[in-house]
Amino acid sequence: MSTAAPTHDHGHDHEHHGPAPGLSRWIFTTNHKDIGTLYLLFSLLMFFVGGAMALVIRAELFQPGLQIVDPHFFNQMTTMHALVMIFGAVMPAFVGLANWLIPMMIGAPDMALPRMNNWSFWIMPFAFTLLLSTLFTAGGGPAGGWTLYPPLVLQTGEAFPFVILAVHMMGASSIMGAINIVATILNLRAPTMTLMKMPLFVWTWLITAFLLIAVMPVLAGAVTMLLTDKYFGTSFFNAAGGGDPVMFQHIFWFFGHPEVYIMILPAFGVVSMIIPTFARKPLFGYASMVYATASIAFLSFIVWAHHMFTVGMPLAGELFFMYATMLIAVPTGVKVFNWVSTMWRGSMTFETPMLFAIAFVVLFTIGGFSGLMLAIAPADFQYQDTYFVVAHFHYVLVPGAVFSIMAAAYYWLPKWTGHMYNEKLGQWHFWLSVIGVNVLFFPQHFLGLAGMPRRIPDYALQFTEFNMISTVGAFIFGLSQLLFAYNVIQTIRGGAKATDQVWEGAKGLEWTLSSPPPYHTFQTAPRVD
Amino acid sequence: MIADMGCTTECQYCFVLRPNRSLSWRQTVMVFASFCIITLALVLPLVAMGFWLVLPFAGLELLAVGTGFYLVARHCHEREVICIAADTIRIERGRRKPEQSLTLTRTWARVVLKACPRQWYPSRLLIRVHGQTVEVGRFLVEEERRQLAEDLNRCLCVNP
Numbered sequence: 094m095s096t097a098a099p100t101h102d103h104g105h106d107h108e109h110h111g112p113a114p115g116l117s118r119w120i121f122t123t124n125h126k127d128i129g130t131l132y133l134l135f136s137l138l139m140f141f142v143g144g145a146m147a148l149v150i151r152a153e154l155f156q157p158g159l160q161i162v163d164p165h166f167f168n169q170m171t172t173m174h175a176l177v178m179i180f181g182a183v184m185p186a187f188v189g190l191a192n193w194l195i196p197m198m199i200g201a202p203d204m205a206l207p208r209m210n211n212w213s214f215w216i217m218p219f220a221f222t223l224l225l226s227t228l229f230t231a232g233g234g235p236a237g238g239w240t241l242y243p244p245l246v247l248q249t250g251e252a253f254p255f256v257i258l259a260v261h262m263m264g265a266s267s268i269m270g271a272i273n274i275v276a277t278i279l280n281l282r283a284p285t286m287t288l289m290k291m292p293l294f295v296w297t298w299l300i301t302a303f304l305l306i307a308v309m310p311v312l313a314g315a316v317t318m319l320l321t322d323k324y325f326g327t328s329f330f331n332a333a334g335g336g337d338p339v340m341f342q343h344i345f346w347f348f349g350h351p352e353v354y355i356m357i358l359p360a361f362g363v364v365s366m367i368i369p370t371f372a373r374k375p376l377f378g379y380a381s382m383v384y385a386t387a388s389i390a391f392l393s394f395i396v397w398a399h400h401m402f403t404v405g406m407p408l409a410g411e412l413f414f415m416y417a418t419m420l421i422a423v424p425t426g427v428k429v430f431n432w433v434s435t436m437w438r439g440s441m442t443f444e445t446p447m448l449f450a451i452a453f454v455v456l457f458t459i460g461g462f463s464g465l466m467l468a469i470a471p472a473d474f475q476y477q478d479t480y481f482v483v484a485h486f487h488y489v490l491v492p493g494a495v496f497s498i499m500a501a502a503y504y505w506l507p508k509w510t511g512h513m514y515n516e517k518l519g520q521w522h523f524w525l526s527v528i529g530v531n532v533l534f535f536p537q538h539f540l541g542l543a544g545m546p547r548r549i550p551d552y553a554l555q556f557t558e559f560n561m562i563s564t565v566g567a568f569i570f571g572l573s574q575l576l577f578a579y580n581v582i583q584t585i586r587g588g589a590k591a592t593d594q595v596w597e598g599a600k601g602l603e604w605t606l607s608s609p610p611p612y613h614t615f616q617t618a619p620r621v622d
Numbered sequence: 623m624i625a626d627m628g629c630t631t632e633c634q635y636c637f638v639l640r641p642n643r644s645l646s647w648r649q650t651v652m653v654f655a656s657f658c659i660i661t662l663a664l665v666l667p668l669v670a671m672g673f674w675l676v677l678p679f680a681g682l683e684l685l686a687v688g689t690g691f692y693l694v695a696r697h698c699h700e701r702e703v704i705c706i707a708a709d710t711i712r713i714e715r716g717r718r719k720p721e722q723s724l725t726l727t728r729t730w731a732r733v734v735l736k737a738c739p740r741q742w743y744p745s746r747l748l749i750r751v752h753g754q755t756v757e758v759g760r761f762l763v764e765e766e767r768r769q770l771a772e773d774l775n776r777c778l779c780v781n782p
Contacts, residue, residue, distance in 0.1 A: 201642075202763065205694045268683055272690040279653060280694050282644040307660050310683050311668070314676030321675070329673060344673060347664070394664070 120215070123207035124612060125192045128214050130509075132189025133502070135217060137578065139181030140495075142225070144571050146174035151533075151567035154560050157552050167550035168236035169228060175239035179356065180263045181221050183490065186498045187359040188213075188270045191298050193509060195274060197603035197610060198292045200283025205276035213269035220262035227252035227259075238548060240345055241316065243330040243338050247323050257320045264309045271305035274298055283602070289383070292601055293376065296383050297362030300390045304351045304358075307394075312348040315341060339404050346397035354393045356490065358386055360457075360497035361428060364450045366601070367504050368432050371447035372439030373598040378431040385424035385431075392421050402473045411470040418468035422461065429458055444596075445519030449500035452492055452527050460488030463538065478548075481541025487534045491570075492527070499526070499577060506584050507591035511609040514584040518576055525573035532566025633705035633712075635777040637770065641761035643698035650695045657687050702758055706777050711749065713756055726751040731778055735771040747771050 122128060149170050153161045162170070192210065196203055204210045227234040232250015235241070241256075249256065278299050282291070291299075318329040319341070328334025330341045361382075369376045376382065398406060398414040406414075432454050441447070463485040467473050476482060499522075507513050536559035541547075545556045552560065591608040603610070645653070665680040696717070703720070705712040711728050714720040726749065734748045747759045747767050759767050 206690055209690065268686060272687050275653075276690050276694045279645045279649075280643055280698055284642060284644075286644070303657075303660070306657060306683065306687060307664055310661065310665060310676055310680035313679035314665075314668070314673065317679070318673060318675050329675075340671070340673070344668065344676075347668075 121211070123203075123211050125196050125204045125207070125210065126509075126610070126612065128204075128210050129189045129192030129194075131214050132185045132192055132217075135214070136182050136184075136186035136189060136498075137581070139177050139185070139221065140574070141578070143174050143177035143182055144574065146170045146177065148567060148571050150174065151564040153550050154552070155564040156561065157554055157557055159551055162550070164550045165233060165236060168238075168548065169234045171548050172235045172238055173225070173228065176224060176235075176260075177221070178490075179239065179352070180260075180267075181217070183356050183494050183498070184267060185217060187298075187301075187356070187494075188267075188274075190294075190359065190363070190498070190501050190505075191270075191274050194505065194603060195277055195295055195298060196281070197606060198295050198601055199278060199281060199286055200602050201277060201281035204273050205280050206273045209269050210273050213266045213273065216262050216266040216269075220259045220266065223255055223262070224259035227255050230255070240342075240349065241319060242345070243319060243322065243341050246319065253323060254320060257316045260316050261313060264313050267305050268309050271302035271309075274302045275306070278302075289380065292362075293365035293379070293382055294359070294362035297358045297365075297386050300386050301355050301358045304355050304390055304393065308348045308351045308355075311344060312352075315344045315348065339401075342401050342404060343398065346400045347394075349400065350397045351390075351393040353486075353489075354389060356494045357457075358390065360453070360494045361386060363497040363501045363504075364432060364453050365428075367446050367450040367500055368435050368454075369600070370504075370596050370598040371444060371450070372436045372441050374435055374439045375600075376431065377434035377437075378427070381427055382431055385427040388424040389421060392417065392424070396421065399468055399470075399473070402470050403477045415468055415470040419465065422465055425461055429454060429461075444503075445514075445516060445523055446500045446504035448520070448523045448527075449496045449503065452523070453496045453500065456488060456492030456496070456527075456530070460485055460490075460493055463488060476541060478546055479541035480537045480545045480547055483547045484534050484537035484541060487537070491534065492530050496526070496530075502577075502581065504596075505603075506581065507595045508603060508606075508608050508610065510585050510588075511591055511607075512584050512588035513591050513595075514580050514588065518580045518583075522573055522576040522580065525576070526570060529566050529568075529570030529573055533563055533570050534566070536560075536562045536566075633707050634780075635704075635706040637704040637773065639702040639704070639759050639762060639770070641698055641700060642763075643695075645695070645698070647695055647699070650691050654688055654691050658684055697761075700761065704758060704774070706774075711751075711778075713749070713758060724756060726754070726756065728778065733771055733774045733778065735768065747774075749774070 119127060119131060122131075149162060150167065153159070153167055192204065195201070224234075230251040232252060234252050235246065235249050235256045237246035237249065247253070278291070278295055288296075318327065321327040322329055322331055322336070328336040330336045330338045332338060365376055365382060396414055396418045398410060399418045402411055402414070436451075443451075463481065467476055467482065467485055503514060503519055540556055540559045540563075543556065545552055545560075593606065593608050594604050595608060596604075661680050661684060665676050668676045699717045701714075701716055703712075703714040705714070706728065709728050711726045711731055713724045713726070715722040730751050732750045734750055736746045736748055738745060744764055745767060746757055747762075747770060749756045749758060759770050762770065
């Protein structure tokens with residue numbers, strides 16, 4: 094036992110406690126709201142960077158032949174678009190939402206590990222600067238697809254080690270974010286908030302964080318083995334040296350499929366918060382939602398090979414992965430049923446967050462159904478590597494994950510900023526987005542069924558019309574996102590004052606706080622009924 | 623959280639302060655063990671197949687998870703005991719047992735609740751004696767800190 098040294102009061106001890114002025118506030122901040130804001134703004138920026146790449150792809154595919162970019166650059170765009178959207182836009186957006194909302198929802202003053210929180214964010218801009226700068230290296234950026242399959246990816250030029258380092262940095266950031274979220278949820282809940290009283294968004298993030306922590310070392314190991322294969326003479330994935338390139342696909346998808354759920358489970362949480370508010374009814378089947386989320390997370394570990402039915406697996410393997418994949422439809426169906434049942438006979442109103450949430454339910458279900466089609470192994474041999482797959486995962490990720498993020502932004506923006514957003518502009522944004530996204534991706538189903546391969550800059554003439562329609566949809570969707578950015582910026586700058594409750598039917602601890610909430614969240618210890 | 627212990631043989635008034643925590647040490651160990659089991663169950667088959675480079679990353683990650691949980695648990699188990707006796711105020715800090723102790727003269731003690739000039743930062747509860755200042759209850763929420771300041775003031779005003 095030592096003796097504590099008293100602090101000497103020089104009359105200015107408050108100086109260490111004021112927020113840092115100007116830019117240094119954002120660089121050195123350990124406050125969950127500041128870091129949440131940084132994550133969300135970063136993801137919005139990356140959404141536009143990745144979106145610009147998507148528009149390059151769609152502009153090139155407007156008509157057959159090579160018009161705008163050369164095939165190598167086209168391949169760089171497809172690869173970078175995926176990496177930027179997955180690791181730079183969708184995942185950071187959900188981490189940003191978690192940062193802003195989880196402490197407020199569970200009654201905690203901040204995240205459990207605030208300094209690590211700062212670090213996990215500030216790794217991201219460096220990782221993406223590194224990744225994007227590879228476009229300017231000799232040989233260009235990575236062009237072998239975001240899945241980084243060897244031996245193709247080993248043909249990457251000088252960019253290769255930088256890409257691997259960038260992936261490691263993104264992984265480290267994700268792991269730190271996940272550790273912080275788990276530690277916060279488990280350690281800092283308000284005294285009466287038991288696990289089964291937690292809001293669904295918190296539950297889905299808890300399970301997502303478990304998934305992240307489980308699979309990230311697999312990705313880190315896999316990309317490091319690519320690096321050693323290229324530069325240090327190992328043969329993990331080199332058949333000439335006794336390795337197995339197909340094994341990379343197994344390892345990658347062992348990470349990659351849970352990654353898909355990492356991007357969609359928090360979306361389920363967001364929608365499960367929004368629908369009860371605007372239906373003015375409690376969420377139907379709360380407990381079943383929690384168990385369904387956990388079931389989906391468990392199943393995500395045993396379905397990875399449905400991404401590679403055509404590599405030559407034993408029949409028993411194909412059957413196992415086919416049935417296991419189909420099983421996911423059961424808990425997912427429970428969720429869709431519960432959302433619809435929540436709306437059933439509710440006093441519904443259709444503000445922008447609700448519109449996005451309803452669009453999520455409908456369009457994500459379309460993506461789920463095409464996923465079921467792809468799960469059928471013999472049918473998958475026809476769909477493999479066609480635009481049908483592109484249509485499927487974009488239906489899950491864009492009107493799925495991205496729409497839920499937009500719904501969340503509109504739903505909680507008045508709470509975060511203290512100002513109401515422009516509802517009319519929000520409605521315009523929604524309708525242009527929902528029309529744009531369907532015009533963009535629905536024709537791709539037909540292209541895929543007709544046999545158009547994915548990841549090609551040129552195509553046969555019979556695919557022209559659907560590609561033109563798809564490109565028109567892409568530009569409608571892409572440009573309509575400028576409305577979203579404008580609306581967000583205007584809301585941050587000012588607007589009608591939001592009440593503390595904001596939405597009539599909103600329930601939860603975050604709505605008991607002022608709008609905007611105090612810098613340190615709970616001034617009084619919250620009680621959960 | 624504040625537990626007002628009332629009078630003991632040594633102290634006229636005793637306040638035990640601790641941060642809110644929703645996970646016991648035993649549960650922390652169980653959560654960490656579950657992370658280890660899940661991660662190793664996924665990673666060890668890959669290692670057995672020769673893809674051993676996954677293992678160091680899994681090890682590093684588990685180290686980070688363990689360190690994170692340990693630091694949070696350590697912070698959540700902090701205790702501050704303020705013991706007001708006839709002539710002295712003893713402030714003890716520690717976890718399972720007192721690790722730091724400071725004794726101040728009661729006669730000249732003043733309790734100051736200092737608001738931060740910028741409203742979005744929490745206030746600070748200080749006990750001042752002869753220019754020495756000791757901060758207590760940094761981990762309390764605002765309402766609890768205000769309540770503690772009132773209670774301390776009340777106790778110090780009562781004649782020993």
